[in-house]
Amino acid sequence: MSPSQRTLDGARVLVGVGGGIAAYKTAHLVRGLVGEGADVRVVPTASSLHFVGAATWEALSGHPVLTSVFEDVDEVAHVRFGQEADLVVIAPATADLLARMRSGRADDMLTASVLVTRAPVVVAPAMHTEMWEHPSTRENVSVLRERGTLVIDPAVGRLTGPDSGPGRLPEPDALLDAARAAIAAPRDERGAVRRDLAGRELLITAGGTREDLDPVRFLANHSSGRQGWALAHAALVRGARVRLLAANVELETPPGAERIDLGSAAELADAVATHRSRVDALVMAAAVADFTAADRAQDKIKKDDGDDDSVPSLALRRTQDILRHSVLDRADAEYPVIVGFAAETGGNAASALDLARAKAHRKGADLLVFNDVSGEVFGSASNSVHILDQTGEELAASAGSKTAVAHVVLDELARRLPEVPWSA
Known part of the structure; x- marks a missing residue:
């Protein structure tokens, strides 16, 4: 892993392991944390050592x-x-373990450490569905969340034996993303993650659309969805409800987010129009194709094998400008807050930043997050952005991990939210 990918360099992370079969996944999480530069200390409960032994944790950490x-x-x-x-x-x-944490027990190394720490605490429950849905567990989770503990929802899927349902431990990559979001989040006076988005609902688009030319080929872009994913993780740890419109994204769903998969710009436009009603903010981080086929070929477009120089002619048409359309549909209403993203490269006539300022005027979104994509941005763990208002004035800038950038964007978004959630 290159130094630019080591987003947790020097961070001291305590990983607690409860006594469940899913502990084997935590070994992959520890490896991921160490790989990103974190100094990891594993503190298992005594019962968890029946599933994964101490030698494994010592070797990995x-x-x-x-x-x-x-x-x-x-x-x-x-x-x-x-x-x-x-x-x-x-x-x-x-x-x-949730019950012991809720009651303030300190009868082993892990629960004692949790009582002492003033660092963010991310808890990933895993258990059978009936246990997760029991009123006692739900109450324990609610109390822990009220105290500032970041309890993420379990995934839905195969559990121990033939059972399936909510209660599955999220995959290690998703847990690693949640850890990045928590450690980079702004803190309150107690040192806990600031939950300034609690009760808010965000609609976030991520990834890149694909426009079919024929049954085999399509127009696409290099967007991986990682910046949109970082925004979703960051919003979740700050208390938001997140609906994620994912355009061709091959990443683990952020725990607690509602995910809707789609493909083309038209599908994304329909989904935004359907779901943006009464959300507190629309964050358009997806890279949307500007053009699509005027007429999609029903059969594969053939080349003429008798003429090596022949090239088929492709007729294109513009796709809907979803960002501008959303601003216009909002009409005179103040909400939802609308955040656009602009990937630009400069040219002979104007710099990338000048082009972004002109776009901010044109689009009319409350915020426009601009990044110069001349370098290695797509698929990278890092980003560099300027945040502009409707007039093109620069409000903030951020360079670093995509998670850190996400929190700076959310800081600006949060300042524009009404006191009472629009989605309430």
């Missing part, structure tokens, strides 16, 4: 494993681990 508050007493490890952490991630969190 490079640190010895402690489970009892009576180990390393001279170094006061049960206090030091929590105090030194920049982030705590608990995966899997069993129903029993």
Whole structure:
């Protein structure tokens, strides 16, 4: 992994492991955290060692494993681990572990560390559906969330044995994204993640549209969806409800987000028109094709094998300008807040930033996030953006991981939200 991909360099992350079969996935999470430069300390519960042994955690993290508050007493490890952490991630969190955390128990190294820490705490529950849906568990989760703990919803899928339903531990890549979002999030006076988007509903588009030319070929772009995904993860940790319109994105769904997959610009336009009603903000991070085939060929377009120089003629037409259309449809209403994205390259006539300022005037969105895509941006873990208002004035700039950029964008978005959620 190149240095530019090491988005967690130097971060001290405490990974707690509860006693569930899903603990094997946490090994992949630890490997991912270490690979991105984090200093990881694994603190398993005693019961979790029946599923994954201490030797695995020590080999992956490079640190010895402690489970009892009576180990390393001279170094006061049960206090030091929590105090030194920049982030705590608990995966899997069993129903029993959630109950002990809610009641403030400190009878092992993990629960004691959680009581001590002032770092963000991300909890990923995993259990059978009946346990997840039990009123006791739901109440425990609600109380922990009220205290500032970031409890992410489990995934829906295959559980232990033949059972299937909500309760599955999200995949390691999704947990890694959640960890990035939490550690980069703004904090309140207690050091907890600022939940300034609690009660808000965001509609976020991500990825790149594909425009069919024939049954085989299509017009597309290089967008991976990673910036839109980072926005979704960041919004979720800040308390928002997120509906994600994903255009050809091959990434794990952010835990807790509602995902709708689609392909073309027309499909995205229809989905935005359907779902933007009474959301608090529309964030158009997807790269939408400007052109599509005037007439899609029903059969594969053939080349003339008798003439090597022959090239088929392709007739194109413009696609709908979804961002501008959404602004106009909002008419005189103040909400939802609309955020557009503009990928530009400069030319002989004007710089990329000048082109973005002109676009900000033209589109009329509340915010326009501009990035110069002359360099390596698509598919990268990092980005560099300028945030413009409707007049083209620069409000903020951010360069770094796409997660860090996402939080700066959400900072500007949050300042424009009404006191009462529009979606309430």
